[in-house]
Amino acid sequence: MTQATRSVLAILAFCAAYPPTAGAGTNGLIPTDVRRAVGSRVANRYTPSIVVGVKTADGERFLCEGRTRWTGGEAVTPDTVYEIGSITKAFTGLLLADMVQHGEVKLTDPIDGFLPPGVKAPQRESRSITLAHLAEHSSGLPRIPSNMTFDDPDDPYASYTQSDLFDFISGYVLPRKPGEKYEYSNLGMGLLGQLLSHRAGTPYEQLLIKRILDPLHMPSTRITLTDDMKTRLAYGHNGATQVKRWNLAALAGAGDLDSTARDMLHFAYANLRSDSGPLAGAMKLAATPRQDADSSDVKVGLGWHITTRDGKFLVWHNGGTGGFRSFCGYAPDRGIAVVVLTNTSMPGVDDIGFHLLDPGSPLGKNWDRPTVRLTDRQLARLTGRYELKPGFFMDIAQQSGFLTVQPTGQPIFTLYATSPKEFFLPAPKAGGTFELDDKGIPVALVWHQHGMDQRGPRTGDVPRTQKRPHKHIDPAILARYTGKYQLLPGAIVQVTHRGDQLYARLTGQATLPVYAESETEFFYEVVDASITFEVDDSGKTTALVLHQSGIDQPAEKIE
Secondary structure, eight states: OOHHHHHHHGGGGSSOOOOOOOOSOOTTTSOHHHHHHHHHHHHTTSOSEEEEEEEETTEEEEEEEEBSSTTTOOBOOTTOEEEOGGGHHHHHHHHHHHHHHTTSOOTTOBGGGGSOTTOOOOEETTEEOBHHHHHHTOSSOOSSOTTOOOSSTTSTTTTOOHHHHHHHHHHOOOSSOTTSSOOOOHHHHHHHHHHHHHHHTSOHHHHHIIIIITTTTOTTOBSSOOHHHHTTBOOOEETTEEOOOOOOGGGGGGTOOEEEHHHHHHHHHHHHTTTSSTTHHHHHHHTSOOEEOSSTTEEEOSSOEEEEETTEEEEEEEEEOSSOEEEEEEETTTTEEEEEEESSSSSOOHHHHHHHHOTTSOOOSTTOOOOOOOOHHHHHTTOEEEEEETTEEEEEEEETTEEEEEETTSOOEEEEESSSSEEEETTTTEEEEEEEOTTSOEEEEEEEETTEEEEEEEEESOOOOOOOOOOOOOHHHHHHHOEEEEEETTEEEEEEEETTEEEEEETTSOEEEEEESSSSEEEESSSSEEEEEEEOTTSOEEEEEEEETTEEEEEEEOO
């Protein structure tokens, strides 16, 4: 897999999971251990920046560490713009609650009444999906739709259209009755945004601005960036690599907002003090626990998650995109609201957010390990290709003041230095030691993982990769390949096409584009794999063969 693939995998971390330049006035509200943790994570280059905001009745404080990007960035401030990912769901849930308060919809309304003509929502045992089920993640809809095609793995939702969404809804078979079980769903919340927009006759973003963002005076919270917001952007990163901003298109209600620490702290505190204000009733409704989540101490409201600790509520949501992580929440019993934003896909910031809401919740230790910063010259001499075993290489490259490693057929990972020749990966836990000759030239890499040490001699420079050319194949020929192929018991490769693009999806995995090398041979760009279709004398497709990791796996066409 390439660096791009990690953006696809980030979809799985896109949403809820359980649980030094200082801004003015960090005294009191932001404790020393949090300031130390934030400063350490930035100083050790685990993230380009972190901004923390805390507000109580005594006032608000911000802690701002780092810069908007690894190279050439500006110092971050409370007004720096970050992607907030799935925290958008709290806004979509609040939008639903506000429309309920105004009598425009009911939580118990079946979604069939909101869908366009010809689109039919799935049912199970005559039970319909309601608006509440979508907001509570109990609809039975999956986390992401299986017909997402990931045409651009670095911006994986961008090509997913409203038509794709409604096609999926019309054909999906629910695995259980709606309301029966919590299953976190980006699809469900994205659909909810679409349905509320359709009912109001107003595009989703404009509906948010009119009903929530303008009444709460949040000018720097938008999907479409204003010219002013564009001057204050933090840039997303995955380790050493700067990555694209995400565009969620048809699923905007699941995670498409950008915002600032100042705006988000204002939002969290407004929810905390929901006894007054233009959205008071809607905020109370949205934060009311309704549905058990998949942890015994967590319930779900309309968008928000509500954790109970020692009989006290913590109301929160987190978010993650390809290059950002975020946390927003409040603790009614302590009278505190919190926001934490960072412009990297790891480490997360949930531990900081929960610790601020509940001091008994520990700060994470995964990012405490000190690192050293090496010069470009020191890094450059270590680059090259190291062969751990025949045909399996560790390609070491230099990027933005880091070393990166790409094992054969795997993603690119960022290495962190503890000395001029010793490096580690925070996740997965692994590392490498370079062996140098008397002149300081690297001769081998010893890779440490799973309690084993594997030595690989340096075989030369990393070969320059050239993009494989694609051939255009007549869509009529591609149509012959569509169908289901039995790879293993319980493992089916489903092949589809859209126009002149072919896609393949293995059970439980994402739908990925495959590109033609010949009329019957296709390859993936995001993984080191290819597919050959077998065609009989009559032109009928009978099977495919998946080629990966030196293994050829045949799959008979079954449908």
